[in-house]
Amino acid sequence: MVQLFDGVDTYTVILFITLAVMITLLVFSMIPRRTGQQGKPSIKTLIKCVDGHEVEREFSRGDYVGKKVKCPQCGKEAVVMAIYIKRDQQPGKP
Numbered sequence: 001m002v003q004l005f006d007g008v009d010t011y012t013v014i015l016f017i018t019l020a021v022m023i024t025l026l027v028f029s030m031i032p033r034r035t036g037q038q039g040k041p042s043i044k045t046l047i048k049c050v051d052g053h054e055v056e057r058e059f060s061r062g063d064y065v066g067k068k069v070k071c072p073q074c075g076k077e078a079v080v081m082a083i084y085i086k087r088d089q090q091p092g093k094p
C-alpha cells in the first residue's frame with residue numbers, strides 16, 4: 001500500500017474518492033434534465049356528446065367532469081368526460 005497522505009492509507013483515500021463520485025452522480029441524476037424540452041403543458045378538457053363526438057378543447061374555468069356542455073361539433077348535449085394535462089409535443093409513447 002502506498003501512502004498518499006501522512007497517516008491516511010490508500011484504501012481510505014479510494015473510499016473517499018468513490019464516495020465523492022457517488023454523491024456527485026447522485027446529485028446530477030437528481031437534477032431535472034432540461035434537454036429535449038417537451039413543450040408547455042396545457043390543461044385539456046375531453047367532451048363527449050350524445051352523438052358520440054369526442055372533442056378535446058382547452059380547459060376553461062369552471063369545467064369539471066360530468067358537467068353538461070354543448071358539443072363544439074354538432075351543438076347537441078354533451079358532457080365533460082375528463083380533464084387532464086397534456087404537453088404540446090409528445091415524444092412518443094412506449
Ligand SMILES: [Zn+2]
Nearest residue numbers: 049053071074
Ligand atoms: Zn357532437
